[in-house]
Amino acid sequence: MSSDVSVNLKSSSYAPKVARRQFSGSVWKWVFMGSTALAVVLLGMLIWSVVKPGASWLNWHLITSMPSRRAEMAGMNSAIWGSIWLVLGSAIVSFIFGLGTAIYLEEYAPVNRFTDFVQTNIANLAGVPSIVYGLLGLIVFVDWMQMGRSILAGALTMGLLILPVVVIASREAIRAVPSSLRQASYGLGATKWQTVRSHVLPAAFPGILTGMILSMSRAMGETAPLIVVGGASQVLFRPDGPLSGFMVMPLQIYNWTGRPQEEFEHLAAAAIIVLMIVLLIMNSIAIGLREYFGRKNRW
Amino acid sequence: MNLTGKKKRQASEVAIKYALLACACLTLLTTLGIILILLIEALQFFREIPVWDFLFGTTWTPLFSGSQQEFGVVPLIMGTLVTSAIAAVIALPLGLMAAIYLSEYAGSRAKSILKPILEILAGVPTIVYGFFALTFITPVLLKPIMNIGTFNGLSAGIAIGIMTLPLVVSLSEDAMSSVPRSLREAAYALGATRFETSVRVIVPAAISGIIASFILAISRAIGETMIVAIAAGQAPAGQSGASTGWWDITQSMQTMTGFIAYVFSSDIARGTTEFYSLFGVGLLLFVMTLVMNIASQWVTKRFREVYE
Numbered sequence: 001m002s003s004d005v006s007v008n009l010k011s012s013s014y015a016p017k018v019a020r021r022q023f024s025g026s027v028w029k030w031v032f033m034g035s036t037a038l039a040v041v042l043l044g045m046l047i048w049s050v051v052k053p054g055a056s057w058l059n060w061h062l063i064t065s066m067p068s069r070r071a072e073m074a075g076m077n078s079a080i081w082g083s084i085w086l087v088l089g090s091a092i093v094s095f096i097f098g099l100g101t102a103i104y105l106e107e108y109a110p111v112n113r114f115t116d117f118v119q120t121n122i123a124n125l126a127g128v129p130s131i132v133y134g135l136l137g138l139i140v141f142v143d144w145m146q147m148g149r150s151i152l153a154g155a156l157t158m159g160l161l162i163l164p165v166v167v168i169a170s171r172e173a174i175r176a177v178p179s180s181l182r183q184a185s186y187g188l189g190a191t192k193w194q195t196v197r198s199h200v201l202p203a204a205f206p207g208i209l210t211g212m213i214l215s216m217s218r219a220m221g222e223t224a225p226l227i228v229v230g231g232a233s234q235v236l237f238r239p240d241g242p243l244s245g246f247m248v249m250p251l252q253i254y255n256w257t258g259r260p261q262e263e264f265e266h267l268a269a270a271a272i273i274v275l276m277i278v279l280l281i282m283n284s285i286a287i288g289l290r291e292y293f294g295r296k297n298r299w
Numbered sequence: 300m301n302l303t304g305k306k307k308r309q310a311s312e313v314a315i316k317y318a319l320l321a322c323a324c325l326t327l328l329t330t331l332g333i334i335l336i337l338l339i340e341a342l343q344f345f346r347e348i349p350v351w352d353f354l355f356g357t358t359w360t361p362l363f364s365g366s367q368q369e370f371g372v373v374p375l376i377m378g379t380l381v382t383s384a385i386a387a388v389i390a391l392p393l394g395l396m397a398a399i400y401l402s403e404y405a406g407s408r409a410k411s412i413l414k415p416i417l418e419i420l421a422g423v424p425t426i427v428y429g430f431f432a433l434t435f436i437t438p439v440l441l442k443p444i445m446n447i448g449t450f451n452g453l454s455a456g457i458a459i460g461i462m463t464l465p466l467v468v469s470l471s472e473d474a475m476s477s478v479p480r481s482l483r484e485a486a487y488a489l490g491a492t493r494f495e496t497s498v499r500v501i502v503p504a505a506i507s508g509i510i511a512s513f514i515l516a517i518s519r520a521i522g523e524t525m526i527v528a529i530a531a532g533q534a535p536a537g538q539s540g541a542s543t544g545w546w547d548i549t550q551s552m553q554t555m556t557g558f559i560a561y562v563f564s565s566d567i568a569r570g571t572t573e574f575y576s577l578f579g580v581g582l583l584l585f586v587m588t589l590v591m592n593i594a595s596q597w598v599t600k601r602f603r604e605v606y607e
Contacts, residue, residue, distance in 0.1 A: 016490065025494035032400035035393045036413060039468070042461050043420050049435035050427065100322025108316055109323070118323050120596070121330050127515070127592035128585065129522025131556050132333060134563075135581045139336045160329050167326070191308055193315045221424025224524035224556070228563045250426045250525075257430055257529055258564070265434060272427050283422055 050276070054269025062270055066236045067252065071263030076271050079252035081238040082151070083220055083278075086248055089155025090162060090219045095212060097159075098166030102208075105167075106174040107196050126164035133161045134228030142229060149230050152242040157229050158222065162215040169211020173204040206293030213286040217279050223250035249275045337582040344370075344575035353579055359535045359553075361573045362562075370576055372555075372583065374535035377545045378452065379554040379584075381536065382527060383520040385456025386463055390520075391513050393460075394467025395502075398509075401468065402475035403497040421465035429529030432458035437530065445549060448541060450532025452552030458526045463516040470515065474508020475501050479606045507602035511595040518591035522584065527553070528560035555584045 065075030101122075109115040137157030147153040177200050185195040201208075226248060234255070235247035249271060256268035345353070348370045356371015363369075401410060436454040441447050447454075478501050486496040502509065532539065532551025535558075542550035553561065559577050567574055 021492050021495065025492040028494045028498075029400075029404060032396045032404060035396035036400045036405075038393060039397055039420065039464060040413070040416055042464075043416055045435065046420075046423065046427070046431050046461075049431050049439075053434070097322045097325050100319050101326055104316075104319035104323045108319055118326060122326050123596060124589060124592050125326060125330060127518055127522075127588055128333065129524065129556060129588055131522070131524045131559050132337070132581055132585050135340075135559070135578060136329075136333050136336055139340065140332060163326065163329070191312050193312050217422065221422075221426070223424070223426045224528075224560060227524075227528075227560050250424055253426050253430070254525065254529065254564075257426075257433065268430060269434075272430060275424065276427070279422060279424070283418075 050269050050272045052269075053266045054271075054273045057266045057270035058273055062267075063274065067234050067247070067255075071261060071267050074256075074264075074267055076249060076252050076274065078235045078238055079247045079249045079271075080274075082235065082246035083248045085151050085239050085242075086154050086158060086226075086246065087216050087219050089151060089242070090158035091212060091216050093156055093159025094162045094166045094215060098163050099170050099208065101163075101167045102170035102174055103196060103201075106171055107192070107200065122164050122167055126168070129224075130161055130222055131224040131228060133157055134225030136160070137225060137229045147243065149245055150243045151239050151246045154226055154229050154246060154248075155242075157225050158219045161222065161225060162219050165215040165218060166211060169214065170204070170208045173207025173211065174200060176207060177203045206289055210286045210290045213282055213289070217282040217286075220248075220282070221250055221275065221279060223248075223254055226251055227254070249278075333585065337578055337585055340575055340578035341582045344572065344579040347572050348576070348579075359538070359558075361576050368572075370572070370579075372580065374537060374545060375553060375555045375558055375580065376583075378527075378531065378536045378552040378557070379521055379587075381546070381548060381552060382452050382456040382459060382531060382554055383517055385453060385548065386459035386520040387513075387517055389457060389460030390463040390467050390516050394464050394512075394516070395471055395509065397464075397468045398471035398475060399497050399502070402472045403493065403501060417465045417468055420461075421469070423462075425462060425523060425525040426529070428458045428462045429455075429526040431461075432526055432530035447549040448532070448539070448551060450530060450551045452531055452536065452548040452550070455527045455531035455552070456548070458530060459520045459523050462523065462526065463519050466519060467512050467516045470512030471505070471509045474505035474512070477508075478504045482606075504604050507599050507604070510602070511599045514591050514595035514598065518588045518595070521591070522556060522588050524556040524560050527557040528564075531557055533557070533561050555580050559584075 062075050063080065064077055065073065066077055067079075068074040101118075105115065105119065109118075134157065137153055137160075141147050141153035141156050142149060145153075147156075181199050181203060182195055185199045190198070230246060230248070230251065235245055237244075239246050253268050253271045253275065256264045256271065353370055353372050355373065356369060357373045358369040358371045359374045360367055360369050401413060405413065432454045433450075436457055437447060437449065437451060441451075441454055482500055482504060483496055486500045491499070531554060533553055534542070534551040536542070536552045537545035537547065539551040558580055562573070562577055
């Protein structure tokens with residue numbers, strides 16, 4: 001014990017060693033910077049690995065024609081339409097229930113253990129692997145409710161999957177509305193729902209919309225649950241209704257990636273470019289809305 | 300004053316409240332549905348295969364016929380744990396260091412460029428990472444330096460690591476940015492360098508958020524499906540011809556999620572033991588990720604430093 005103290009009290013341990021510490025500090029600074037730069041480099045490689053094989057295969061034919069066993073003939077038209085149907089369907093489901101849940105939790109819910117439980121549960125739902133939602137959808141929607149491997153079953157499954165995201169984003173948007181707005185409305189004799197409908201929701205709308213678009217782009221890129229619910233076989237037609245079978249863009253990419261012929265790898269890369277462009281547009285709209293309304297609304 | 304609408308208004312107020320409550324209950328119903336369905340269907344499986352044989356059996360050959368068919372899930376668990384560990388080795392240190400840079404070193408201009416790039420990385424669909432692993436990481440980055448199979452656990456793990464990187468960075472960075480300025484200033488006033496302030500003051504102060512982000516990233520890695528479905532191969536760890544054992548990351552290494560995706564991409568007959576085994580694996584996967592998510596929430600609550 002006493003020897004420990006004497007070691008600690010050696011005068012050298014109080015020497016500032018400024019030069020050495022500053023040197024190691026600057027080395028670490030480059031290490032930290034390098035780690036961040038590596039993330040950028042990885043993104044560059046990711047884009048390169050897709051654009052290089054895919055760019056020359058990117059043309060209108062890819063977008064306007066149906067899948068085929070011959071790579072030169074194949075297109076992703078059915079997948080594009082399937083994605084549109086599926087994303088809109090899941091957006092409607094998650095918008096209704098997600099916004100409802102968010103309004104309840106922010107405006108109505110009493111502070112008690114039930115509310116606590118609902119909140120914890122939503123956080124946990126957000127962490128459930130997406131393929132597990134697929135198993136849920138397969139049994140509940142495809143089998144029990146006898147929807148078959150249809151767009152409806154896929155959209156309901158995907159709607160449940162993005163529900164936590166919508167709830168969390170909508171809650172944040174609603175919470176950002178200042179309480180003075182609510183109090184002014186109550187002061188004029190409005191009821192709770194009138195206040196929520198005419199004042200809170202319009203003020204929170206841009207945030208809710210941004211969250212919606214971001215969750216739709218999540219649904220657009222998600223594949224795993226649809227392998228379970230929809231199957232990964234060829235679909236050679238556009239969906240003609242909610243009970244139609246379907247193919248979506250990421251599933252089409254998966255289908256093409258799994259084939260041994262090299263042409264299909266190019267085709268998959270080209271399809272990825274299309275998917276990424278769609279996602280980029282959706283995310284830009286979301287960010288644009290956020291910036292636009294962020295400047296406009298200053299409480 | 301005309302208040303005749305009051306009663307009607309109150310009735311609809313109550314109705315709306317309960318409608319909103321019903322929406323909130325749907326989230327509970329979803330959880331209940333997941334648990335019940337996994338349990339019910341897995342029960343069918345455990346009727347034929349004892350739980351013990353499933354959890355501790357070391358051969359996974361559900362699609363074989365007759366006496367060669369075995370349901371020991373250990374190889375799949377190994378595949379999941381090994382690929383997730385590779386992902387963690389990449390995403391955790393790299394993510395933490397990038398977060399330190401963004402929170403403590405980067406100026407506002409560097410931040411305004413770097414953060415959107417990380418957001419883009421976070422928004423890339425996982426199927427693209429799978430494509431990246433199969434057509435770039437394995438043939439371009441790994442083939443030249445080692446003897447590696449077309450489908451292997453290593454490149455899938457690396458791709459999962461890259462996928463979870465933005466999650467670690469953004470959550471850790473949030474945690475560090477919310478450490479109050481006064482702590483930094485106190486450290487500087489005592490003569491600490493920027494590095495010492497970052498590593499000895501800011502990181503310990505934000506440790507609950509950082510660890511929570513680590514756990515979430517690992518949980519995400521365990522649940523990731525498309526990358527492993529494309530790049531990790533369809534033979535369980537140690538069961539492909541060229542593999543030397545379950546630890547052989549240069550060879551095919553099917554994971555729990557990879558198995559589920561693989562079975563559904565080919566046709567499977569309903570009502571067979573193979574079909575129900577999917578739910579046994581799904582149940583195990585659900586429990587593993589649930590435990591990690593709860594752990595992450597617990598860490599956030601238990602170790603949070605609160606500053607006024």
